Amino acid sequence: MRKITLSVSIxxxxxxxxxxxxxxxxxxxxxxxxxxxKRVIKIGYLPITHAAPLYIEEELGKGxxxxxxxxxxxxxxxxxxxxxxxTGNIDGASVLIELAMRAKEQGIDLKAVALxxxxxxxxxxxxxxxxxxxxxxxxxxxxxxxSTHNVLLYLMMKQNGMNYDDVNVVELPPAEMPAALSEKxxxxxxxxxxxxxxxxAIKKGKxxxxxxxxWNDSVDCGLVLRSxxxxxxxxxxxxFVTKYVEAGAKAELKDEQAKxxxxxxxxVEDQVLDLSLQWIKYDELKLDKGSxxxxxxxxxxxxxxxxxxxxxxxxxxxxxxxxxxx
Numbered sequence: 001m002r003k004i005t006l007s008v009s010i011x012x013x014x015x016x017x018x019x020x021x022x023x024x025x026x027x028x029x030x031x032x033x034x035x036x037x038k039r040v041i042k043i044g045y046l047p048i049t050h051a052a053p054l055y056i057e058e059e060l061g062k063g064x065x066x067x068x069x070x071x072x073x074x075x076x077x078x079x080x081x082x083x084x085x086x087t088g089n090i091d092g093a094s095v096l097i098e099l100a101m102r103a104k105e106q107g108i109d110l111k112a113v114a115l116x117x118x119x120x121x122x123x124x125x126x127x128x129x130x131x132x133x134x135x136x137x138x139x140x141x142x143x144x145x146x147s148t149h150n151v152l153l154y155l156m157m158k159q160n161g162m163n164y165d166d167v168n169v170v171e172l173p174p175a176e177m178p179a180a181l182s183e184k185x186x187x188x189x190x191x192x193x194x195x196x197x198x199x200x201a202i203k204k205g206k207x208x209x210x211x212x213x214x215w216n217d218s219v220d221c222g223l224v225l226r227s228x229x230x231x232x233x234x235x236x237x238x239x240f241v242t243k244y245v246e247a248g249a250k251a252e253l254k255d256e257q258a259k260x261x262x263x264x265x266x267x268v269e270d271q272v273l274d275l276s277l278q279w280i281k282y283d284e285l286k287l288d289k290g291s292x293x294x295x296x297x298x299x300x301x302x303x304x305x306x307x308x309x310x311x312x313x314x315x316x317x318x319x320x321x322x323x324x325x326x
Contacts, residue, residue, distance in 0.1 A: 116221030120280030125188035138187035
């Protein structure tokens with residue numbers, strides 16, 4: 001009886017281990033083409049124009065990737081996205097680069113492997129604002145303290161002989177900014193697209209500055225991956241970044257196919273999307289050291305970080321450099 005009981009126990013234990021192992025694998029792999037296993041790469045995003053290469057990569061690559069499957073995960077706010085990224089519930093994200101830098105500084109092992117875009121951030125104000133000094137004492141909205149939009153506000157004030165606290169800085173979800181401007185609850189804002197274009201398209205606001213007028217080659221959203229994904233599956237990451245660069249080139253065409261794909265992921269009117277795409281570029285997605293070091297200096301100067309991660313600690317350009325050679 002003891003031998004039979006022991007044998008049954010061993011069989012039960014082995015069965016349980018098999019089930020648990022299968023469950024663990026299901027989060028990272030998907031069965032494809034019979035015996036072939038592909039890694040599922042989960043990437044978080046907010047529905048903004050700045051994440052266009054991800055949308056195009058997913059749409060055009062369905063069923064065509066060799067080493068991975070791409071699963072985009074939509075979030076409603078940056079804090080929710082960062083919680084998922086920091087805890088490993090997603091493998092990476094298109095995210096405000098400053099938020100990823102802050103997470104890295106706090107011990108989360110992340111790597112920036114590409115940019116999301118170049119330019120495409122505008123300072124929008126009510127139509128009665130003629131110059132920066134007209135904003136003094138008024139409410140001005142940004143999406144998050146740790147954002148390039150906050151840096152652009154800081155630079156705009158500084159370059160026009162004003163202090164950052166000469167305006168009342170408020171944090172608002174991007175989607176709420178056009179309505180807040182229209183209702184005169186705020187006098188201006190700077191945010192990711194298409195929310196700047198939305199106010200301009202309906203003539204409730206105007207562009208006071210393009211981002212390149214304040215900071216040429218500014219760094220904003222980046223494609224950030226968890227380092228454990230890179231360590232475990234470099235072939236999948238290599239293919240993912242290569243196809244991402246190709247998708248960026250497709251996004252830069254701004255043709256009807258690209259616009260149709262973007263509209264699928266974003267609730268945006270054609271007129272707003274067309275205007276938004278006039279302001280943004282997707283053809284140079286490598287994060288260069290000079291621009292990154294400039295951002296580090298601004299973050300320190302603004303008191304956003306005491307010790308931002310160095311370029312070498314945070315940026316891995318090996319995948320995009322290989323992709324650009326093709």
